[in-house]
Amino acid sequence: MWVIDEWSANYFHWMTDCLPRIWEGRERDRDCPVILPESYRSLDFVTESLQLIGLKVDFFKSSENVHVDTLILTAKSAEFPNFHEDLVEKTRANLSISSIKEPWRKTYISRKLASKRIANNETEIELLLQKKGFEIVYTEKLTLPQQIKLMGETKILVGLHGAALTNMLFLPREAKVLEMRNFDDDLTHCYFNLASALGLPYYYTLNRGDNKDTIMTNFTIDLEALEEAIKEIESS
Numbered sequence: 001m002w003v004i005d006e007w008s009a010n011y012f013h014w015m016t017d018c019l020p021r022i023w024e025g026r027e028r029d030r031d032c033p034v035i036l037p038e039s040y041r042s043l044d045f046v047t048e049s050l051q052l053i054g055l056k057v058d059f060f061k062s063s064e065n066v067h068v069d070t071l072i073l074t075a076k077s078a079e080f081p082n083f084h085e086d087l088v089e090k091t092r093a094n095l096s097i098s099s100i101k102e103p104w105r106k107t108y109i110s111r112k113l114a115s116k117r118i119a120n121n122e123t124e125i126e127l128l129l130q131k132k133g134f135e136i137v138y139t140e141k142l143t144l145p146q147q148i149k150l151m152g153e154t155k156i157l158v159g160l161h162g163a164a165l166t167n168m169l170f171l172p173r174e175a176k177v178l179e180m181r182n183f184d185d186d187l188t189h190c191y192f193n194l195a196s197a198l199g200l201p202y203y204y205t206l207n208r209g210d211n212k213d214t215i216m217t218n219f220t221i222d223l224e225a226l227e228e229a230i231k232e233i234e235s236s
Contacts, residue, residue, distance in 0.1 A: 016088070
């Protein structure tokens with residue numbers, strides 16, 4: 001089974017594009033292995049997600065010519081930045097872990113450890129959110145199963161625009177999402193669209209980026225707007 005393209009080594013694209021393609025491929029042959037370049041072996045989220053699914057993977061070297069008798073070639077389930085609701089729901093159903101009690105965590109995913117797209121005033125953000133009862137989480141330090149379990153216990157998820165917000169896939173249905181967005185970018189709607197596909201209430205704040213390129217810029221977060229958004233979420 002072939003499920004990747006040039007973007008698939010990214011967490012967001014693996015979770016929202018490749019996994020739906022796997023669900024489609026398994027409709028044709030449930031036991032068909034997926035074939036991936038050898039470089040994907042080093043991507044923990046790839047190997048861990050395939051282990052959770054129980055799907056066999058065959059890695060190949062870029063120097064090799066691979067021969068297969070039958071290839072299931074899956075298509076993209078939706079054009080970026082949109083999502084196929086039924087297939088997104090399959091990802092949620094197949095991988096989510098429900099909490100044994102009512103979700104209670106308020107989770108802030110920090111990008112402090114990231115190489116780009118960080119908050120210039122990260123310390124102030126963390127102090128504000130900790131006062132509001134939020135836990136500060138660095139997903140780089142967690143395995144995929146740990147991230148999935150954490151999301152199952154989360155009732156409010158807050159984060160700067162970035163791949164870790166993809167973890168809303170594993171939130172309870174009653175959870176709420178707050179994205180800190182770039183004031184100068186009115187085109188990047190992938191996490192709004194993902195929340196909509198999942199039926200999750202979505203909130204956002206607009207913040208000044210060092211430039212208009214949301215993918216590369218750092219942000220100065222509007223703390224007053226963030227505090228107001230949290231109040232709105234908790235009162236709704």
